[in-house]
Amino acid sequence: MAYLYYMKKLFFSIVCILLINTARAQKDVLQFDEDNKYVYYQVVDKKGFSADTLYNRGLVFMKSQGLKGDGDAKAGIITAKPKLVLYANSLVSKKEAGEVSYILNVETKDQKYRYKFAGFVFKPYKINRYGSMATQPGVEIPLEKLWTKYSAKETDALLDQVGAFCKTTAARLLQQMDKVPVLRSEDAVKKVATDKW
């Protein structure tokens, strides 16, 4: 009977782990806006900071990420239209599945700012004659419609990558806006005396 008790406990632990894993799904960080389009959006209060300061920090962030941001200093808006490569995992290798173009918008006001990742459009890759992966002209799928072209598993895998990317990039943006210095641990070089033995 004791054996059965521990089996129950083990089963409970496995279920907990599975639940944690499910909660980890990065696609869940994406939200739907009023037009039923995927967005990753947040308004952040920054008391004591002017719109100009936040705007300049936003520009620094764009530059640090290699993004070409179009800035409108008067309106306090920075907009970039980059793209993100998504991957498909197979048993033996990982290859490009396509790219997602999106719009990253950072808008600043006195005491606060907001950012929005939106306009996600997936452009699937197809292998071309040179063995390179390339987009297929005219084939574009809004992220919300991925499920119409791909299986639930494939859709989830692609959405997870977009969610993870947004989450990571937003964290970097928050860090830049807070101007928290990036701490790098510097490991001391280990030296060994080879002349004494």
Place this chain on the structure above:
Amino acid sequence: MKKKLLLLSFFAAAATFTASAQDAPKADPPLVIFGSVDTYYKNDFSGFKSQTGSSNIGTSFASDQNSISIGMIDLGLKKKVGKAAFVGEMSFGPRGQAQSIPNGSSGDSYHIQNLYVSYDLSDKFTVTGGYMATFVGYEVISPVGNFNYSTSYLFTNGPFQNAGLKGTYTFSDKASLMVGVFNDGWNAYSSTKDVSTLGAQLFVSPAKGWTAYINLVSGKFSGTEIDLTTAYQITDAFKLGLNAADFNAPNGPGGFTGVALYPQIAASSTVSFGLRGEYFKWKDTGAGTSSVKAFTLTSNIKAGPLTIIPEVRLDSWKDEVFVDSNMLPTKKASQFVLAAVYSF
């Protein structure tokens, strides 16, 4: 035991969250393995089977009459680190060997589809050198790159591959220009005499979903071909492609000219239909000319990485070049092909 289970749960959860931190995509993609496998069955409706096992319609691949036959296994590796990249792609099987790439004169038998290196000198200018799939034409050797399984006369008679050095300048996502020097002979790993073929490709995208390539390959040894390859994804479901080419043989008259139209429609996310209508004409070499009209109706049925391709084809030559079921000369031939292509 209870404590052990709790510890196990804790470590599993920690490992799960730690793994999630690694999810973000990396800048340099890892080494990629890619390729395909294809197999087919063909039946020429005349029932004619030649001594070599082929049948009436003689365009590249899908050649074996009344036989379940193989195309090729194609295996490729590629990697890009920073600005430098390589692609190495090898094939084994009739489609990738004797039917497309001749063996070397010394009997060597390696079957390269692509073997090149490239370097991005800037965001807009890339230099590539090695043995590459040709830049000319609509269709390619790999069945993954074609909608129809059988191939056109324009493809069969044009270059398959060119070895050379080329530079591509990208003006914008709507225009680019490639210029290169290539070995004198097509479809060979090394030159016959020298590197004297000029190649150029102008790419323009006049509208969203519309691409057009104007190609030129010209040299004393292999002749001159001018080619237009264009495709327009007009709606989500409908795509129209066109290939037109004119080839002048080296050192004298002869060559070919032709045009092929490729309307394709997607009935669903997994099933699509396409027609290839082609007109192809041999130029006069003094003994007259000959021409053919060929119509191929193909369906692509996708099941993940697997594509099933049923296809019906009718070719009609100006002259009696085929044989019918009574082995009498005829102008027309028709065939059915059922192919399966797995891409990875």
